[in-house]
Amino acid sequence: NAGVTQTPKFQVLKTGQSMTLQCAQDMNHNSMYWYRQDPGMGLRLIYYSASEGTTDKGEVPNGYNVSRLNKREFSLRLESAAPSQTSVYFCASSPGGDLDTQYFGPGTRLTVL
């Protein structure tokens, strides 16, 4: 099992460009998450999907959209990137029950110039 995979690993964008971060899991998990990690701030939840077909806002959703494409895949889209979105983005998944452990991918390092 690969666990949680993310593509790309690194990306540099110019302000105003758009891009989609991809995430896939092969653990048959129901719930998936997107976080951003900024220096000195820990991780903050952007969006999550409790189950296939549902998505909900987290702590910092502004400037992002998500798509739960199927049970395996959960993508994060930046429609018009801003320098404030420079961050490391982590995808995670969990089985879907209450208090389940979240399993994290290796992250995507995004720089917006």
Place this chain on the structure above:
Amino acid sequence: AQSVTQLGSHVSVSEGALVLLRCNYSSSVPPYLFWYVQYPNQGLQLLLKYTSAATLVKGINGFEAEFKKSETSFHLTKPSAHMSDAAEYFCAVDRSGSARQLTFGSGTQLTVLP
């Protein structure tokens, strides 16, 4: 709103010494609490979690944490540090009651000196 505060952004210990990483939470109700570890260039990995069963929680790699309601603390300890423990550690509190909306602390970077 629930939050966590990690005291000390950097902690250094000698190999074989006690590891103590501090976490205090603010919550109006007993929370669910977690410790995660992040090794360089990797995603986070769960060390342990408190879900209102036993107040002393044992995790992986010899780590444990004690939930103290009177002190609103959930400090992480390990009796004897190993070089492989060098990593960043994050305390997190659940905002939703289901562990689907975690609020993370700012992290503590642990350095283990030979």
